[in-house]
Amino acid sequence: xxxxxxxxxxxxxxxRLQPEDVLLPxxxxxxxxxxxxxxxxxxxxxGGDLPRWGHDLLGxxxxxxxxxxxxxxxxxxxxxxxxxFRELLAAIFGEGFFLRYHDITDCxxxxxxxxxxxxxxxxxxxxxxxxxxxxxxxxxxTWVRDxxxxxxxxxxxxxxxxxxxxxxxxALHEQHWSLLEFARQDTMRNKIARYFGTLRPAxxxxxxxxxxxxxxxxxxxxxxxITAVPLLTAYRATPPPAEPAxxxxxxxxxxxxxxxxxxxxxxxxxxxxxQAVRALx
Amino acid sequence: MKEPAHSSGGDAIAxxxxxxxxxxxxxxxxxxxxxxxxxxxxxxPALPNLGLxxxxxxxxxxxxxxxxxxxxxxxxIPKTAGSTFSRLLGEVFGDGLFLQYWVTTDRQGRPVADFxxxxxxxxxxxxxDRLAERFPGAALATWVREPVQRLxxxxxxxxxEPDWRHPxxxxLHERRLSLLEFARLEEARNEMSRYFGRYDPADFxxxxxxxxxxxxxxxxxxxxxxxxxxxxHERRNLAKTADAYPLTPEEHAEIAALNxxxxxxxxxxxxxxxxxxxxxxxxxxxxxxx
Numbered sequence: 001x002x003x004x005x006x007x008x009x010x011x012x013x014x015x016r017l018q019p020e021d022v023l024l025p026x027x028x029x030x031x032x033x034x035x036x037x038x039x040x041x042x043x044x045x046x047g048g049d050l051p052r053w054g055h056d057l058l059g060x061x062x063x064x065x066x067x068x069x070x071x072x073x074x075x076x077x078x079x080x081x082x083x084x085f086r087e088l089l090a091a092i093f094g095e096g097f098f099l100r101y102h103d104i105t106d107c108x109x110x111x112x113x114x115x116x117x118x119x120x121x122x123x124x125x126x127x128x129x130x131x132x133x134x135x136x137x138x139x140x141x142t143w144v145r146d147x148x149x150x151x152x153x154x155x156x157x158x159x160x161x162x163x164x165x166x167x168x169x170x171a172l173h174e175q176h177w178s179l180l181e182f183a184r185q186d187t188m189r190n191k192i193a194r195y196f197g198t199l200r201p202a203x204x205x206x207x208x209x210x211x212x213x214x215x216x217x218x219x220x221x222x223x224x225x226i227t228a229v230p231l232l233t234a235y236r237a238t239p240p241p242a243e244p245a246x247x248x249x250x251x252x253x254x255x256x257x258x259x260x261x262x263x264x265x266x267x268x269x270x271x272x273x274x275q276a277v278r279a280l281x
Numbered sequence: 282m283k284e285p286a287h288s289s290g291g292d293a294i295a296x297x298x299x300x301x302x303x304x305x306x307x308x309x310x311x312x313x314x315x316x317x318x319x320x321x322x323x324x325x326p327a328l329p330n331l332g333l334x335x336x337x338x339x340x341x342x343x344x345x346x347x348x349x350x351x352x353x354x355x356x357x358i359p360k361t362a363g364s365t366f367s368r369l370l371g372e373v374f375g376d377g378l379f380l381q382y383w384v385t386t387d388r389q390g391r392p393v394a395d396f397x398x399x400x401x402x403x404x405x406x407x408x409x410d411r412l413a414e415r416f417p418g419a420a421l422a423t424w425v426r427e428p429v430q431r432l433x434x435x436x437x438x439x440x441x442e443p444d445w446r447h448p449x450x451x452x453l454h455e456r457r458l459s460l461l462e463f464a465r466l467e468e469a470r471n472e473m474s475r476y477f478g479r480y481d482p483a484d485f486x487x488x489x490x491x492x493x494x495x496x497x498x499x500x501x502x503x504x505x506x507x508x509x510x511x512x513x514h515e516r517r518n519l520a521k522t523a524d525a526y527p528l529t530p531e532e533h534a535e536i537a538a539l540n541x542x543x544x545x546x547x548x549x550x551x552x553x554x555x556x557x558x559x560x561x562x563x564x565x566x567x568x569x570x571x
Contacts, residue, residue: 021301022418024345028338029300032310035338039317050317057313060306068300 033061037227058228066226067093067120071138073131074123077195079153080145082210082217088235089121096120128204129197139224140199143208143216144192144269147262148255149244151191155182156245179251183258193261201265201272209273213240219276304351304418307342311418311484314339339483343421344557347486348506350420354412355404358476360434361424361491367404369498373507377401381412383446409478421484422501425473425550426491428543429536432472433526436463464536471542482546482553490554500558 036058043051066072074089090097090107098104101124103111115122122131128140145153155172163169168185171177182188201207206223208216217236221227247255256263302310314335347353355370357363371378371388378388379396382405386392396403396415403412413419426434436453444450449468452458463469482488487504489497502508528536537544 020304020351020418022304022307022346022351023299023301023349024307024342026298026300028341028345029302031338031341035334036313038334043317050313053309054313054317057306057309060309061302064302064306065300 029061029065033058033065033225036061055228056230059226059230062226062229063092066224066229067096069139071119071135072121073126073128073135073138073140074121075128075131075140075142075195076123076125077142077144077150077192078125079157080150080192080210081143082208082213083241084235084238085143085208086123088231089123091231092229093121098122100124100126127195127197128199132199132203139205140203141206141208141220141224142195142204143210144266145210146244147190147192147259147266148247148252150262151183151188151255151259152179152245152247152251154188154191155179179247180254183255189258190261191259193259193265196265201269207269207272209270210241212273212277215277215280216273218280219273222280223276302418304416306418307346307350308413308417311339311342314342315479315481315484336483339481340553340556343484343486344504346418346420347504350418350486352400352416352419353402353486353505354407354409354416354419354421355402356407356409356421356423356476357405358423358425358431358473359406360431360438361426361473362489362494363404363424366424366489370402370404373505374402379403381405381407406476409476409480420486420505421480422487422489422505423476423485424489424491424497425547428471428473428540428547429528429533430525431491431543432464432469432536432540433460433528435469435472436460437526461532461535464539470539474542474546477546482549485553488550488553490551493554496558497554500554504557 036054039054040051040058043054072089072093074085076086086099093107095107096118097107098112098115098119098121099106100122104113104115106112106116128142131138131140158166158169158172162173168182168187171185172182175181206220208220210216214236217232221229221232221236226232317335353370353374355363355366357367367378367380376388377399379393379400379402380386380388380390381403384392385394385396400416403416409421425431439447439450439453443454449466452466453463456462458466487501489501491497
């Protein structure tokens with residue numbers, strides 16, 4: 001669960017159409033989308049089969065538009081993401097979904113040498129600046145979590161599921177570190193801030209707040225214009241992330257101090273999120 | 282370092298300009314737009330302002346499909362210049378043209394078991410609903426004719442060239458029906474409307490008007506974004522058949538009343554034609570006179 005050191009290789013050509021696809025002008029597709037969306041309240045009042053039919057079509061159109069819009073760059077900060085988000089993206093983007101951890105893998109888990117031309121979404125532990133450098137026009141999305149809880153969660157995660165390839169994880173087990181001893185390691189501090197680098201929350205199309213899961217999903221739907229995609233409705237209904245593990249007041253104080261930059265960034269993300277929630281229709 | 286941004290070249294997805302939708306979704310949209318305009322049995326007041334916006338979108342979708350759909354379904358309503366039009370389609374689509382009458386045939390009239398993968402155009406007396414299932418998202422085209430004249434033409438045609446496979450034609454000859462007797466048969470009435478079925482003019486990418494042949498041809502080439510082609514020969518052929526059959530006012534009035542739905546449809550088609558022609562620029566090069 002570490003950010004790769006290497007740069008991401010560049011992809012090649014744009015994706016190709018399927019033979020059964022019909023290429024329609026974007027303005028017409030947008031007009032169809034808006035019409036379907038505008039129909040929803042009226043048709044719902046009218047009853048019958050049309051509301052369900054229209055909603056399904058709206059979801060289909062939104063999915064197509066999202067799949068063909070700017071590449072989604074999903075920056076996964078370790079232990080700071082809402083559960084199931086990776087699987088959600090995989091379900092939406094299908095063959096266009098790729099993971100970037102130690103290797104680049106496709107939606108079936110097969111290692112690939114590079115992002116192929118049909119890459120529409122990539123997800124992994126890749127800092128924002130690397131993503132932005134490689135995909136300047138891509139749409140950055142990410143989740144953040146209270147930095148104190150994040151580092152505590154990472155500590156407990158590595159206790160449960162050690163990553164023996166990671167030197168800090170090995171040291172944690174060899175030296176039987178406490179939470180605070182672990183958190184004092186340089187590489188464990190301000191993880192969120194390091195992933196953001198010089199980019200700010202405003203540079204992201206979406207920044208979800210793990211502690212406000214349902215509202216974050218609503219913001220995600222609204223910002224990416226996928227209000228009718230059925231997967232999102234199901235995802236929003238999943239149980240919220242588990243309650244954070246208890247951290248004593250003394251531990252919290254020191255963890256906050258050790259992650260001051262991360263806490264400041266988290267506060268900025270929170271402020272942006274609250275603004276986005278207020279802007280929801 | 283280049284990201285997979287969309288380009289507009291070839292068949293690449295051009296996100297800034299176009300969105301690829303599965304053909305089934307396009308077909309679904311077309312049907313939804315048609316259905317949401319007439320949401321029976323709900324009363325209209327429950328659907329404020331849906332009709333007009335949906336109708337505009339139907340037309341925009343049909344126009345967009347004209348040059349973008351993988352297949353053109355050309356509905357041949359009898360006695361509306363469809364046979365002549367099929368020859369033109371043959372020139373445009375070559376071996377990609379298939380005909381759907383009593384059986385499905387290729388361009389040369391050889392029966393085929395099914396439409397092959399290279400099908401680009403189907404022309405014939407067909408059931409659009411069924412073919413739209415087979416070719417979702419297809420562009421639709423047809424020709425219409427003034428309903429009274431169309432029916433008289435049909436009557437005269439079957440007098441000259443009986444189609445013994447057709448029960449209506451057999452009835453005509455067995456009972457030695459006059460024009461009005463034939464016109465009064467339920468099966469002979471409002472045939473254009475029956476061919477349109479659940480489709481409206483707004484669903485069509487092209488509607489030719491028999492009585493306005495040259496303009497219709499120009500519109501066809503422009504709407505389907507086809508290269509301008511001479512059409513002098515076909516125009517002369519069609520012009521010969523476009524002379525009106527003489528009828529008494531009473532005959533005309535009765536046949537029109539018997540085909541009231543077709544008369545209304547014809548008016549809608551004329552309105553469609555005028556709207557699209559107004560937006561059209563000449564793209565067809567008339568052949569020089571022989």
